[in-house]
Amino acid sequence: MPELYSKRILVVDDDETIRQSLSNLILAFGFVVESAVDGYEALAKLHLDIDLVLLDVDLPGLDGYDVAERIRDTTDFKDLPVVMVTGVITREGRLRAFEVGANDFITKPVDTIELKLRLSSLLKMKSAQDEIKQSRDGLERMVEKRSAALRLALDSMAAAQRKLRESEIDTIHRLAIIAEYKDPTTAAHLKRISRLCENIGKALNLPPSDLERLRYASPMHDVGKIGVDPNILLKPGRLNDEEWEIMRRHPAIGGNILTNSTSDLLQTGEKIALTHHEKWNGSGYPSGLAGDDIPLLGRICAVADVFDALVSQRCYKAAVSIEEAFRQLDKDKGEHFDPLLVDVLTSLNNIVDKAGDK
Numbered sequence: 001m002p003e004l005y006s007k008r009i010l011v012v013d014d015d016e017t018i019r020q021s022l023s024n025l026i027l028a029f030g031f032v033v034e035s036a037v038d039g040y041e042a043l044a045k046l047h048l049d050i051d052l053v054l055l056d057v058d059l060p061g062l063d064g065y066d067v068a069e070r071i072r073d074t075t076d077f078k079d080l081p082v083v084m085v086t087g088v089i090t091r092e093g094r095l096r097a098f099e100v101g102a103n104d105f106i107t108k109p110v111d112t113i114e115l116k117l118r119l120s121s122l123l124k125m126k127s128a129q130d131e132i133k134q135s136r137d138g139l140e141r142m143v144e145k146r147s148a149a150l151r152l153a154l155d156s157m158a159a160a161q162r163k164l165r166e167s168e169i170d171t172i173h174r175l176a177i178i179a180e181y182k183d184p185t186t187a188a189h190l191k192r193i194s195r196l197c198e199n200i201g202k203a204l205n206l207p208p209s210d211l212e213r214l215r216y217a218s219p220m221h222d223v224g225k226i227g228v229d230p231n232i233l234l235k236p237g238r239l240n241d242e243e244w245e246i247m248r249r250h251p252a253i254g255g256n257i258l259t260n261s262t263s264d265l266l267q268t269g270e271k272i273a274l275t276h277h278e279k280w281n282g283s284g285y286p287s288g289l290a291g292d293d294i295p296l297l298g299r300i301c302a303v304a305d306v307f308d309a310l311v312s313q314r315c316y317k318a319a320v321s322i323e324e325a326f327r328q329l330d331k332d333k334g335e336h337f338d339p340l341l342v343d344v345l346t347s348l349n350n351i352v353d354k355a356g357d358k
Contacts, residue, residue, distance in 0.1 A: 016037075025115060052083065063207045082103055106118060172217070193219060197215070200341060213264065218272055274286070
């Protein structure tokens, strides 16, 4: 069959060695290969008349599940065959893959014969579907769209998406450090919270997309303190009832600052800001949520925030040792904190930061 009509397969993997190895195999099968290093580039290159996507699960930014879901949500690509590639396929991963619309999955290291058979079967299915569509619609699709101008446009599209993400992260960072003008200890605290939340997420085996949201959104947990009088924030002693009532408003203020954003990071920041003072037993604020009704990322930030506050010196208190902080968290698990998250944080005692570490 002439190259013009060869099937075109998109290989998506952030590991260059694996991406090249899969590309070589597919070329040996007689197919045309396109490649992408992340989800943004993959979604852009779908416009190159791709016939099948070989999609790694563990991608930075948008993970494989996110990419597959976006493919299915796009009318032009809703029938495009998607094969998920993963090192370990659990029952939960298998179910999630099918929920987001994957047609099949294959495990690493990839077996050459198995890969060829699975690809051939799905490509035959796609060819039959394409013939039906052409007959029904009476349209002939242009097969060859590869041109320098198109490639440049698609590369620009992927670059623009990355640039937009970088701009979001920069905006979030600038928004979070506004509090530094009221409390000079805030910057180091935000860095530690970001690391602690991400490490807890890793220990829970959260997907890369959730880890990225935790890393960049958790520093916004106290953004609402922008609206609190500095004399209350920096008071060197216990707050009275009126001052405490004002302090308790900062989660709602933070939620209002971040609300209605189209950015997934700012949406996550809003959720964390609103819920990081909720308690497992329902006695927290501002909404009195309890247990699993509190979003997981908010529960993670809550335990990380209190731990860092305990081991840090503040204007109104001295720091305690890491061991004492763990004891206090353990005492409050099941009341203030999700018991599982206290145990996870305690298991990370070799990487948690002492107060003042950068």
